[in-house]
Amino acid sequence: MEKIKIITDSTADLPEYIIKKYDIEVLHLFINFGDKSYRDGVDIDIHTLLDKMEKSDIFPVTAQVNPQTFLECYTSYINQGYKIVSIHLSSKMSGTYQSACIAKEMLExxxxxxxxxxxxxSGLGLQVIKAAKLKDSGFTAKEIESGVKEISTHIRSTLFFNSLDNLVKGGRLSRASGIIGSVLGIKIIVAVKDGEVAVIDKVRGSKRALRNMIEYIDKKSVKKGETAILLHVGETDILNALRENLEARKVDFIECEVGCAVGVHSGAGACGLFFVENY
Incomplete structure (x- = not known):
């Protein structure tokens, strides 16, 4: 059987018990806050970050994992006889994937x-969990790659934000979408589509937003045998209602808290579901 190591980055936002259970290697992005730099989830946690953001006029920026970090990590595992499956956040959002490719090319x-x-x-997290489960089931690195790519195009998400300010400041949403989300009680539902954050609906009020999210989940239908992820940071009402709905329908899901690199853009008060649709 092949000796395989699954590697990802900290934007996967996986809870520590999942990382330990599947022995996943996580490389950390950086949060640059003024003249200080923090490793995501190591030197700073999401609650400390949000508190600092609330008290500061400085908007932090995230920095990718660099090629040298990948090179050192890959070299260590290759020298131990591992084959590596390295899965990372969208190349449309960060240069981390490109850094990984550069390191691979250097090692030839x-x-x-x-x-x-x-x-x-959590859209990345679902793919990492899939890879880890396939590894534990004895699949080869190439078979793991095929399994991950098979579900990747079927991952769906529906996400609610109390405020879109940080998504706009961080360049993840247009200013026009942010303005719409701040007037007349309009709530914007977003999702990750084609590797980028996109608006999928606009509704009035939180109750309608919740109905919209549940209707979307019902329409797409969570694929049996695949784990869904309920993601949140600070949100309560919609989070609790989504959790109750998933439990009532006996959907297999885990809960994850947003990490710092993603939390810079989400701000406090956000939640949603990532899942593999029935296909």
Whole structure:
């Protein structure tokens, strides 16, 4: 059986128990806050970050994992006889995937497979979990790559934000979408589509937003045998209602908290669901 290591980056936002359970290697993006730099989830947590953002006029920026970090990580595992499956956030959102590709090219080996998830946060997390489960089931690195790519195009998301300010400031949403979301109680539902954050609906009020999200989940239908991820940071009402709905329908899901690299853009008070649709 092949000796395989699954590697991802900190934007996968996976809880520590999942990382330990599947022995996943996580490389950390950086949060640059003024003249200080923090490793996502290591030197700073999401609650500290949000508190700092609330008290500061400085808007932090995120920095990709650099090629040298990948090179050192890959070299270590290759020297131990591993084959590597390395899965990372969308190349349309960060240069992290490109850094991984550069490191692979420098090592001139076919024992490293680098996958562009075309997703972020729990959409990436779902692909990492899929890879880890396939690895534990004895599949080869190439078979893991095929399994991950098979579900990647079927990952759906529906996400609610109390405020779109940070998405606009961070360049993830247009200013026009942000303005719409701040007037007349209009709530914008967003999702990750084609590797980028996109508006999928506009509704009035939180209750309608919740109905919209549940209707979307019902329409797409969560694929049996695949884990869904309920993602949140600070949100309560919609989070609790989504959780109750998933439990009532006996959907297999785990809960994850947004990490710092993603939290810079989400701000406080956000939640949603990532899942593999029935196909």
């Amino acid at each position: 080996t076919e024992d490293i497979i680098v996958i562009d998830s075309m997703n972020v946060t």
